[in-house]
Amino acid sequence: MSNRxxxxxxxxxxxxxxxxxxxxRERADVMAETFLQADLMGFTTHGLHRVASNLKWLESGASRxxxxxxxxxxxxxxxxxxxxxxxxxxxxxxAIDQALERIGEQGVVTATIRRSQHIACLAxxxxxxxxxxxxxxxTCSTPAEETxxxxxxxxxxxxxxxxxxxxxxxxxxxxxxxxxSVTAGGYVARAExxxxxxxxxxxxxxxxxxxxxxxAFTNGGSILPVGGADHGYKGAALSAMLExxxxxxxxxxxxxxxxxxxxxxxxxxxxxxxxAFGSEQKFLRQTAALTHLWESCxxxxxxxxxxxxxxxxxxxxxxxxxxxSLYPTITADLQALAQNYGKAFPHPVS
Amino acid sequence: MSNRxxxxxxxxxxxxxxxxxxxxRERADVMAETFLQADLMGFTTHGLHRVASNLKWLESGASRxxxxxxxxxxxxxxxxxxxxxxxxxxxxxxAIDQALERIGEQGVVTATIRRSQHIACLAxxxxxxxxxxxxxxxTCSTPAEETxxxxxxxxxxxxxxxxxxxxxxxxxxxxxxxxxSVTAGGYVARAExxxxxxxxxxxxxxxxxxxxxxxAFTNGGSILPVGGADHGYKGAALSAMLExxxxxxxxxxxxxxxxxxxxxxxxxxxxxxxxAFGSEQKFLRQTAALTHLWESCxxxxxxxxxxxxxxxxxxxxxxxxxxxSLYPTITADLQALAQNYGKAFPHPVS
Numbered sequence: 001m002s003n004r005x006x007x008x009x010x011x012x013x014x015x016x017x018x019x020x021x022x023x024x025r026e027r028a029d030v031m032a033e034t035f036l037q038a039d040l041m042g043f044t045t046h047g048l049h050r051v052a053s054n055l056k057w058l059e060s061g062a063s064r065x066x067x068x069x070x071x072x073x074x075x076x077x078x079x080x081x082x083x084x085x086x087x088x089x090x091x092x093x094x095a096i097d098q099a100l101e102r103i104g105e106q107g108v109v110t111a112t113i114r115r116s117q118h119i120a121c122l123a124x125x126x127x128x129x130x131x132x133x134x135x136x137x138x139t140c141s142t143p144a145e146e147t148x149x150x151x152x153x154x155x156x157x158x159x160x161x162x163x164x165x166x167x168x169x170x171x172x173x174x175x176x177x178x179x180x181s182v183t184a185g186g187y188v189a190r191a192e193x194x195x196x197x198x199x200x201x202x203x204x205x206x207x208x209x210x211x212x213x214x215x216a217f218t219n220g221g222s223i224l225p226v227g228g229a230d231h232g233y234k235g236a237a238l239s240a241m242l243e244x245x246x247x248x249x250x251x252x253x254x255x256x257x258x259x260x261x262x263x264x265x266x267x268x269x270x271x272x273x274x275x276a277f278g279s280e281q282k283f284l285r286q287t288a289a290l291t292h293l294w295e296s297c298x299x300x301x302x303x304x305x306x307x308x309x310x311x312x313x314x315x316x317x318x319x320x321x322x323x324x325s326l327y328p329t330i331t332a333d334l335q336a337l338a339q340n341y342g343k344a345f346p347h348p349v350s
Numbered sequence: 351m352s353n354r355x356x357x358x359x360x361x362x363x364x365x366x367x368x369x370x371x372x373x374x375r376e377r378a379d380v381m382a383e384t385f386l387q388a389d390l391m392g393f394t395t396h397g398l399h400r401v402a403s404n405l406k407w408l409e410s411g412a413s414r415x416x417x418x419x420x421x422x423x424x425x426x427x428x429x430x431x432x433x434x435x436x437x438x439x440x441x442x443x444x445a446i447d448q449a450l451e452r453i454g455e456q457g458v459v460t461a462t463i464r465r466s467q468h469i470a471c472l473a474x475x476x477x478x479x480x481x482x483x484x485x486x487x488x489t490c491s492t493p494a495e496e497t498x499x500x501x502x503x504x505x506x507x508x509x510x511x512x513x514x515x516x517x518x519x520x521x522x523x524x525x526x527x528x529x530x531s532v533t534a535g536g537y538v539a540r541a542e543x544x545x546x547x548x549x550x551x552x553x554x555x556x557x558x559x560x561x562x563x564x565x566a567f568t569n570g571g572s573i574l575p576v577g578g579a580d581h582g583y584k585g586a587a588l589s590a591m592l593e594x595x596x597x598x599x600x601x602x603x604x605x606x607x608x609x610x611x612x613x614x615x616x617x618x619x620x621x622x623x624x625x626a627f628g629s630e631q632k633f634l635r636q637t638a639a640l641t642h643l644w645e646s647c648x649x650x651x652x653x654x655x656x657x658x659x660x661x662x663x664x665x666x667x668x669x670x671x672x673x674x675s676l677y678p679t680i681t682a683d684l685q686a687l688a689q690n691y692g693k694a695f696p697h698p699v700s
Binding site for chain 2: 072073077078079080106107110112137149150151152153154155157165174176200204207208209227230231233234235236237238240241243244245248249250251252253254255272274276277278279282283285286288289294297298299301303304305308
């Protein structure tokens with residue numbers, strides 16, 4: 001039996017689950033679409049795998065079922081919202097939709113959202129930006145999270161601080177989603193569950209010693225910033241920049257008392273219309289040249305040329321056409337949800 | 351004898367040199383001020399040390415003595431200029447001045463400049479942004495430069511791609527200026543001159559083997575992106591992003607035939623007024639909390655807490671008050687310039 005499922009079926013299934021919590025159908029659809037987009041591009045850890053936690057938050061009240069974001073400022077080309085724990089995938093899409101409505105007139109639109117419930121996979125929000133031939137920058141930080149220590153220190157200070165970026169280019173967009181830490185907390189946790197060491201010394205233990213042992217992190221240690229032990233000052237600087245853009249401009253974050261189990265994000269979004277700077281054609285000429293030059297690079301022994309966005313975009317096309325391939329564990333989890341909620345799980349494509 | 355010189359005297363000296371090439375006094379002053387700011391904050395490799403090369407460019411015509419940038423687009427909150435080789439320090443300051451004039455109304459102003467003659471130290475442009483209590487992002491790339499190879503490849507593709515950032519905070523701003531490569535071409539060249547190895551394997555040789563030998567770079571090798579051999583895919587992704595913002599939006603770069611000795615930059619500038627998102631006080635509360643938490647981090651053994659901006663800002667205050675301390679080699683170079691140009695070199699402060 002195939003493990004591929006029609007994208008539309010998976011979206012419908014997830015949307016039905018979200019709607020069953022009392023969330024408006026329209027919002028349930030937006031959330032389901034976001035998680036689907038993550039799986040379509042291969043970001044499977046933050047795709048439909050996250051439906052379960054989002055259902056729990058909707059049911060417990062950790063995610064707000066109803067209401068609109070509170071508009072703290074709106075200058076047309078920039079705005080700041082307090083989401084007050086509205087579901088992240090819905091509220092971020094609302095901000096993107098508003099920015100895209102304005103982008104033709106404004107050229108550059110910048111938005112911040114404070115207290116958005118967890119926004120999951122940042123890359124998942126980018127396809128509709130790049131399909132409008134715009135550049136997108138999306139980053140988020142987590143006021144309650146301190147996992148990454150600055151270089152020279154043993155105290156964790158920053159959250160993982162992912163940044164996702166897209167730009168239209170040639171046959172596929174430049175597109176990536178990377179954190180400002182050398183590895184993700186999720187990978188460390190998985191390695192610990194599986195009794196494995198990390199591939200490199202990605203951690204400091206509580207005494208500041210470099211370590212590849214996941215237990216060093218869970219026992220009061222920290223994760224290294226991008227650049228690691230050698231040039232982690234660069235990753236720490238970038239992390240600080242992203243926290244200033246998200247928490248600083250949003251006006252909520254490190255200065256506030258936040259419960260340790262609060263997974264809410266501070267979000268910074270910027271959409272840029274290349275046409276505001278010159279012709280679209282001239283922009284695409286440059287970005288296509290960059291991806292072409294990159295593809296023409298000679299791989300080193302054992303290396304491979306990986307232009308960020310190519311694999312994800314091609315996988316997305318393939319899975320939209322031929323069905324979405326789910327990890328067996330994710331399929332099993334979703335089937336269990338189907339049973340709990342009395343919904344039919346989709347049939348795989350034959 | 352002290353090696354400290356009054357900031358005003360050094361600026362006057364450098365401005366006199368620039369003016370002697372036929373550059374308008376007002377422009378000469380702006381250029382001198384920019385190089386001075388770099389030295390004031392301790393970015394000595396790209397401060398007054400660069401007066402000599404900039405004089406040569408003005409004299410040879412590599413830098414354009416007169417004229418204005420060609421405005422390719424202007425939407426108020428964003429604009430794109432073709433500098434056509436106007437001196438980098440002057441034209442970038444013009445863009446910043448225009449952005450700051452508009453920032454109160456626009457909230458976020460974004461600018462690109464193509465074919466700016468080399469802009470030297472990015473951090474040097476930030477003080478006047480942060481003194482207006484604004485956030486500044488400045489990045490540049492070099493269309494003629496291919497020195498940094500993407501992870502998995504042995505072909506150099508990117509330029510060093512520095513990014514500088516400032517944000518007002520507490521007693522000093524967050525402020526940094528870092529490249530997206532593990533080390534700078536200048537450091538590799540210096541190590542080669544001095545017959546030294548690099549501290550780590552920052553390079554690939556032409557065959558793609560990791561190396562700490564500067565000769566590996568000059569013999570057709572490349573520099574690793576931020577993240578190095580382990581997670582250089584992150585630095586490469588960020589490098590691509592910065593090239594899209596500078597060369598892509600500017601509409602000039604990788605797609606164009608550029609002479610190999612052309613040091614001109616493609617520039618991306620963004621100034622953000624926190625007041626467009628909320629109150630200034632709420633912004634400063636977050637950024638001051640971040641710097642305070644960072645300062646409170648416990649150093650690891652042999653490590654030290656270094657909040658980016660603290661040292662530079664304090665050094666700037668000290669040197670503005672007590673004189674600028676120049677490296678002996680830079681003093682000697684400037685004294686030689688004084689003799690060649692028939693100008694008096696300033697007396698050190700007693």
